Amino acid sequence: MNTIDLKDTYLKFFESKGHKIIPSAPIIPENDPTCLFNTAGMQPLVPYLKGEPHPEGKRLADVQKCFRTNDLDSIGDSTHHTFFEMLGNWSLGDYFKKESISWSFEFLTKHLNIPVEKLAVSVFKGNDIVPADNESAEIWKSLGIKEEKIAFLNDEHNWWPNMELTGPCGPDTEIFYWRSKNEVPEKFDPEDENWVEIWNNVFMQYNHEENGKFTPLKNKNVDTGLGVERVTAILEGFTDNYKSSVWSDVIKKIENITGLSYDDEKNTRSMRIIADHIRAIVMIAGDDAGIKPSNTDQGYILRRLIRRMIRYAKKINIDINSEWEQDLAILIINKYSKYYKELDRNKKDILEMLKSEKIKFNRTLEHGLKEFDKVVKNLSEDVINKDIAFRLYDTFGFPIELTEELAAELNIKVDTEGFKQKFAEHQEKSRQGATGKFKGGLASTGEIETKYHTATHLLNAALKQVLGPHVHQKGSNITAERMRFDFSHPAKMTDEEKQRTEDLVNEYIKMAIPVERLEMKKEDALKLGAEAMFIDKYGDIVTVYKIGQVSLELCGGPHVKNTSELGHFKIKKEEASSAGVRRIKAILE
Numbered sequence: 350m351n352t353i354d355l356k357d358t359y360l361k362f363f364e365s366k367g368h369k370i371i372p373s374a375p376i377i378p379e380n381d382p383t384c385l386f387n388t389a390g391m392q393p394l395v396p397y398l399k400g401e402p403h404p405e406g407k408r409l410a411d412v413q414k415c416f417r418t419n420d421l422d423s424i425g426d427s428t429h430h431t432f433f434e435m436l437g438n439w440s441l442g443d444y445f446k447k448e449s450i451s452w453s454f455e456f457l458t459k460h461l462n463i464p465v466e467k468l469a470v471s472v473f474k475g476n477d478i479v480p481a482d483n484e485s486a487e488i489w490k491s492l493g494i495k496e497e498k499i500a501f502l503n504d505e506h507n508w509w510p511n512m513e514l515t516g517p518c519g520p521d522t523e524i525f526y527w528r529s530k531n532e533v534p535e536k537f538d539p540e541d542e543n544w545v546e547i548w549n550n551v552f553m554q555y556n557h558e559e560n561g562k563f564t565p566l567k568n569k570n571v572d573t574g575l576g577v578e579r580v581t582a583i584l585e586g587f588t589d590n591y592k593s594s595v596w597s598d599v600i601k602k603i604e605n606i607t608g609l610s611y612d613d614e615k616n617t618r619s620m621r622i623i624a625d626h627i628r629a630i631v632m633i634a635g636d637d638a639g640i641k642p643s644n645t646d647q648g649y650i651l652r653r654l655i656r657r658m659i660r661y662a663k664k665i666n667i668d669i670n671s672e673w674e675q676d677l678a679i680l681i682i683n684k685y686s687k688y689y690k691e692l693d694r695n696k697k698d699i700l701e702m703l704k705s706e707k708i709k710f711n712r713t714l715e716h717g718l719k720e721f722d723k724v725v726k727n728l729s730e731d732v733i734n735k736d737i738a739f740r741l742y743d744t745f746g747f748p749i750e751l752t753e754e755l756a757a758e759l760n761i762k763v764d765t766e767g768f769k770q771k772f773a774e775h776q777e778k779s780r781q782g783a784t785g786k787f788k789g790g791l792a793s794t795g796e797i798e799t800k801y802h803t804a805t806h807l808l809n810a811a812l813k814q815v816l817g818p819h820v821h822q823k824g825s826n827i828t829a830e831r832m833r834f835d836f837s838h839p840a841k842m843t844d845e846e847k848q849r850t851e852d853l854v855n856e857y858i859k860m861a862i863p864v865e866r867l868e869m870k871k872e873d874a875l876k877l878g879a880e881a882m883f884i885d886k887y888g889d890i891v892t893v894y895k896i897g898q899v900s901l902e903l904c905g906g907p908h909v910k911n912t913s914e915l916g917h918f919k920i921k922k923e924e925a926s927s928a929g930v931r932r933i934k935a936i937l938e
Contacts, residue, residue: 355461355581356412356688359436362456363410366448368438371405371888373689376414376432377638377647377824385647386416386633390437391551391572396905397441398517398553398570403905404868404890407443412436412577412688414632418650424625425618427589428545431654432629434577442568449550449571450488453524457548461584465493467527469537469544473508473520474501479555479563482507482520489522497536506539509551509572517553517566524548526583547583548575591621599624602680606673607665619661626658627674631681634699635692637882638824641927642706648927655706659714660748669711674703710746717745721755731760735767742768743775799907800915800937801832803864803896804854807912808834808933809880810900811853815846822882823930831921831936838931842923851935854918861913862897869893871903879903 360370374393378384387393390413397403413435423429440449457463470489475481486499504512509521527533529543537544553570555563582593591600591611600611603623609616633640633651642652659669667673678700686692692699724737733756741747749768756763805825812820816838824835842850871891875884879893881903891903896912909915917938926932 355577358460360410362460363438366452368408368410369405371409371411373411373413375638376416376632376636388415388417390435390574396907400568403441404892405888407441410438425622430578430625432632436575436577438573440571445569445571446485446552447488450485453548453550454492466533469498469525470494471500471502471507471523471539474503476504485522500537500539515557515559518557519552519554521549521551528583528588547580596624599680602677607667609665616665619665622661623658626654627677628681630654631678631699634702635695637691639930656710656746659707659710674707675700678703713746717747720745725759731762733761733763735764735771738763738768739771797829798827800909801827802906803908804832804915804918804937805834806896806900806902807854807857811850812836814853815850831934834933835926835930837929839929847920847923851918851920857899858912858915861911863911864908865895867893867895874903877901
């Protein structure tokens with residue numbers, strides 16, 4: 350079964366169980382300041398997991414675009430990917446453990462034809478605060494999973510999100526597959542790497558209160574995730590994900606470009622990194638949020654991926670000045686545009702950005718090579734110390750492997766261990782600086798964030814009045830301290846335009862306009878002139894927020910009941926975000 354069959358089979362199965370199929374949300378989260386990218390299928394559904402009614406009902410399923418950077422150093426092995434697709438099904442206060450576990454078992458054994466003996470599961474073993482999840486274990490046993498194949502593990506393994514975070518949470522049960530040609534052992538050992546996790550069913554049944562207590566939720570939710578890449582490899586009989594149908598055409602293209610074999614271990618890691626990164630680059634750059642390479646946030650990750658890909662392309666002797674990256678990007682666009690229409694829409698921008706960034710980085714590498722030559726001439730001994738090695742990496746984009754290769758040709762040693770130590774220190778600083786940007790999960794939606802969320806609607810409406818109908822929201826970021834709003838506009842705003850916009854928003858606030866939540870068909874909402882940042886992410890039935898005659902927007906987030914609740918709106922800064930996109934930072938006083 351290939352990746353397309355898996356996705357289609359999954360969606361049809363859950364549709365038969367009363368689930369509405371919803372489109373994937375964009376890879377760039379809307380109004381979630383906790384994360385640069387959607388890292389899991391549940392992230393875009395946070396408002397509904399917290400109790401807001403979903404316009405499509407209580408049973409949902411989809412294929413979600415996901416992106417994670419925490420495993421970047423692992424990319425190049427046989428199982429990790431930066432961009433991946435997550436199959437998910439949800440119950441929003443509807444069915445719970447019995448149905449969820451039974452359907453997962455039915456799908457795996459009856460529709461994917463996985464033998465029962467090749468499956469094992471883990472469940473939460475309980476602690477001093479919350480009892481063991483014996484209910485899930487008993488359901489698994491009733492379906493035919495032997496007791497020896499059920500492991501009770503602690504909250505580090507079988508609790509979501511974790512015991513420290515407040516808010517909705519609960520135990521989960523993970524499903525494992527024996528990915529080995531060796532005989533399946535009688536007993537499940539979670540430490541044995543041949544047991545690969547393929548599905549996770551999270552049961553949100555508690556609310557972790559601020560006072561530390563875990564109280565049962567009135568509306569219990571189910572949130573599941575099944576990784577397309579990993580399961581496809583399993584179904585096709587590969588222990589290397591990159592040999593599966595998800596990747597085989599991309600790897601073949603890289604082999605054609607280089608004239609080298611993937612199976613030659615000198616090339617394997619580089620080819621995996623190039624294949625992984627080109628797909629991730631296309632998915633970020635193809636998002637309607639209009640992300641461009643930069644030195645901050647999503648743009649920084651995009652630039653880093655492009656540069657890393659180019660380094661490994663050089664390593665397997667790709668002519669960097671050829672159209673190699675265009676050929677690979679077009680392959681990815683054609684392959685995924687059936688599911689993600691935005692890739693076709695933004696094809697020209699993706700290809701132009703890739704070419705431009707490649708040319709820029711080539712120059713950077715040339716400067717780096719000149720700097721390396723200078724360093725070598727000034728060495729007092731035949732060793733490149735950790736400080737020089739790190740400067741070559743940090744300032745000139747030289748990976749340590751490239752420094753080592755160049756040095757080895759000249760019989761010069763490199764203090765690699767010292768470099769790794771400096772690199773680890775640098776990573777720790779970066780990690781601390783980005784804590785609030787990568788953690789993901791149930792985003793903060795307190796009273797002040799709810800006010801800011803509503804204020805984005807008013808700001809969008811005011812900008813259209815002041816600057817013109819060409820203004821459209823391109824992104825937003827909300828914290829408890831401020832709001833940030835990106836919008837399409839070709840020029841810097843004048844002081845007069847900023848003042849008029851601010852005055853207009855405050856006028857809307859003073860008018861004390863009720864904020865109405867409506868549900869309707871998407872086509873009807875669009876006929877009424879409703880705005881939507883990412884129209885493809887919405888299903889056939891949509892939630893529309895109406896603020897009098899001022900604003901009509903498709904939106905899923907939390908809102909105040911009346912504009913009078915917002916206080917006084919003040920623009921603090923207006924600046925460029927990227928080409929043709931401006932950014933306003935504002936506060937509510």
